[in-house]
Amino acid sequence: MSVSLWSEETSEVLRGPGVCRKRVVEGLLQLEEKYLPSPLYSTLIQRDPDTREALAKWTLEVCREHRCAESVFLLAVSLLDRYLSTSLSLPVSPTCLTAACILIASKLIDNKADMESIVLATLRWDVATVTxxxxxxxxxxxxxxxxxxxxxxxxxxxxxxxxxxxxxxxxxxxxxxxxxxxxxxxxxxxxxxxxxxxxxxxxxxxxxxxxxxxxxxxxxxxxxxxxxxxxxxxxxxxxxxxxxxxxxxxxxxxxxxxxxxxxxxxxxxxxxxx
CATH class of the missing domain: 1.10.472.10 (Cyclin-like)
Structure with a gap:
């Protein structure tokens, strides 16, 4: 009995790039729901959006000043929202929290390690957010x-x-x-x-x-x-x-x-x- 070395998945990949693209997008769609902020957090922010918008804009300014990739900014804001969505409270220094999210997203090491540890512990080290x-x-x-x-x-x-x-x-x-x-x-x-x-x-x-x-x-x-x-x-x-x-x-x-x-x-x- 002959045994085929070609798997069904391999055959499907060879049909064209559209198939691969569709499967990648489907995988991202399944992941993105996991990283959305809670409805309660979204509702609270809608009532007073100024602080959150200021932090997001500051994040954008820092990322552009240091010429970070666009994905670094998006990931940093996502980490910020997820942390606040989990804790539902701002730390004593919101800018320190934001800086920690930027550093985590850009994979840099700085003197914000303590705040990074708090963010990572709050998010249980699950920081590979879909953006x-x-x-x-x-x-x-x-x-x-x-x-x-x-x-x-x-x-x-x-x-x-x-x-x-x-x-x-x-x-x-x-x-x-x-x-x-x-x-x-x-x-x-x-x-x-x-x-x-x-x-x-x-x-x-x-x-x-x-x-x-x-x-x-x-x-x-x-x-x-x-x-x-x-x-x-x-x-x-x-x-x-x-x-x-x-x-x-x-x-x-x-x-x-x-x-x-x-x-x-x-x-x-x-x-x-x-």
Missing amino acids: ASDFLPHFLSALSENEDGQRTGHTEGFLSSVRSLSDTLVALCVCDAHLLGTPPSLVAAAALSSACRALGNKAPEMDTITTLLAGLCQTEKVVVQYYSELIDSISTERLRSREKQVWDLDGDKQDEEVKDDRAGTPTDLREIQF
């Missing part, structure tokens, strides 16, 4: 090629711009308390959808992209559309707030109408700063 940055490469890959491995019509330059803008929108989402508790897969899908729309994709193509992302997230298309529109709203509000600050500093009221028009332009999403 939106884990999903983005797979979602982008789905846009660049179909399940048979054939290239789509999107250029490398377009995909690079989409990834850059998606990273910015994901960071914006993580800092905003309204999206606290949203699964990272939905944040990544909605940010990617919003980025594609901002970079000039037409309505019919956007419908195809949204359907594809919803399928990868194993959710309804309307859910991805809802969160994408929510991100658009948050982004527009951020731009208007930034422009108002500039206007207040300059004292020039003549450009107010022009600036209001620019704030509604989707491509202005690329000008978001924290």
